Amino acid sequence: MARKSNHLTKQEALEVLIDDILSDIDTTSALQQIFQTLLEHLMKKERELHLENDEENKANGYYPRSLACMLGNLKNCSTTLIKP
Numbered sequence: 001m002a003r004k005s006n007h008l009t010k011q012e013a014l015e016v017l018i019d020d021i022l023s024d025i026d027t028t029s030a031l032q033q034i035f036q037t038l039l040e041h042l043m044k045k046e047r048e049l050h051l052e053n054d055e056e057n058k059a060n061g062y063y064p065r066s067l068a069c070m071l072g073n074l075k076n077c078s079t080t081l082i083k084p
Contacts, residue, residue, distance in 0.1 A: 028072065036074045039067075047080040057082050 008016065022030045047059060060083035064076040 032071045032074055035069070035071055036077055039074075040078045043078075043080045047082060050082065057084050059083070 018030075018034060021033060025033070051057060051059060060081040062078040062080055065079040067074040067077050
């Protein structure tokens with residue numbers, strides 16, 4: 001008999017997270033928060049991939065940045081830094 005897994009798929013986990021965010025705040029703010037989190041995560045991953053192929057540089061933290069987009073202004077978006 002196959003055992004039922006308690007683990008969510010990535011899609012299911014993302015849907016639960018989005019539902020949780022949307023239930024706590026208004027839709028515009030929720031979309032801004034989701035987009036900002038996604039953008040910050042993608043920048044971090046991009047830096048990791050870049051540094052894997054460039055041994056002369058290293059990660060050098062983050063700095064806050066405002067970003068104007070269709071969803072409004074994203075304030076204090078953590079932008080990655082690379083130290084040459």
